[in-house]
Amino acid sequence: MNLQYFDYKYSFGLESGERLPGFRLAYTTRGTLNEDRSNVVWVCHALTGNADAGDWWGGMVGPGKYFDPEAPAGAGQFIVCANVLGSCYGSTGPLSVNPTTGKPYHHDFPMITIRDMVNALDLLRQELDIEKIHTCIGGSVGGEQALEWAILHPNLIENLIVIAASAVASPWCIAFNEAQRMAIEADPTWREQRDDAGLAGMKAARAMAMISYRNYDTYGFTQALDNNEQLDGYKSASYQRYQGEKLVERFNAFTYWTLSKVMDSHNVGRNRGSILNALGQIKAHTLVVGIRSDLLFPPVEQQFLARHIPDAAYEEIDSLYGHDGFLIEFRPLANMIRKWMAGLAAVKVKKEVETVKK
Ligand SMILES: CC(=O)SCCNC(=O)CCNC(=O)[C@H](O)C(C)(C)COP(=O)(O)OP(=O)(O)OC[C@H]1O[C@@H](n2cnc3c(N)ncnc32)[C@H](O)[C@@H]1OP(=O)(O)O
């Protein structure tokens, strides 16, 4: 991955009222910005993702994929993805050194929100001299960022694609996150000032989260009982442990904690009068995608978005994988986007013809 860095060297205000004395964002770009700078695709990543969309979303981003930086005949896109503020893949987060103390922030990393993340992304956008985003897309926490961005800067994004996300964190989602934070708190190392504090707790937290990212049928299909005689050693049990261990290899409990709080505080209506008022400000053509089997962000939340965003279409993916379906179901997702974009292009042509006739 060809990581680049944006260092913002000024005091950065957060929604909480606290300030960061500057920050760093790690990001990648793929493809070439065209002459009129009209081919920008900005991919916003989810909870534990990173700046390399071609890695964690390889079925959507890359040569020959829907978002193709090398498409022939000048159709290649300029694809940007940045590791969010608060994460641990090169951007400023809880393991970063606090310049005022010379030590890692750890428990003292300030509370941040989706809006703070987007304000940081927008400073990177300005640094890259991008005035228009042709398409901004994200799933889950990435979808929340895309949504916030379209509200904060209504003339910036032409086409907005929000997958498996909501206007506001549901009590159900917050409850899942609180249970996971309780697991981290129960780890006896959690209050220690070291980068690997709380990892056993985070392992349990990830196992809990998996239950919300998948569902009854996913486990039934992929982790079926071996036989009727079994008394222990179940596949689904070892799967849970393995998923926890896998996250421990690449993440840390401070970042997990911080980002779970970010999820909780997501509410597009905050300080905007109401959620409906906030959604009503979106000017982008919008495609909202729900996943029928999503337990964490059920389709009713995306249907709500599509009902209240002025120019929105709604599509639904039928997936075995629940919420994580947005990271797996590339073909239906790409087909939906292709169809929607073709519809938008047809409407544009029709309008142009009508204008010429007048
Ligand atoms: C720097 C980085 O690595 S960033 C990583 C990128 N990740 C992200 O961006 C976050 C988003 N991605 C994800 O959340 C996930 O990767 C997903 C949702 C896309 C796919 O999830 P996966 O865990 O790969 O898929 P799945 O649930 O099928 O599990 C497969 C893994 O579980 C293992 N497994 C399956 N069943 C069992 C079992 N019964 N017992 C133990 N292990 C099991 C498989 O061997 C496989 O292991 P592997 O990942 O080492 O190959």
Ligand SMILES: N[C@@H](CCO)C(=O)O
């Ligand atoms: N599986 C996703 C979380 C669900 O959005 C991740 O780890 O980022």
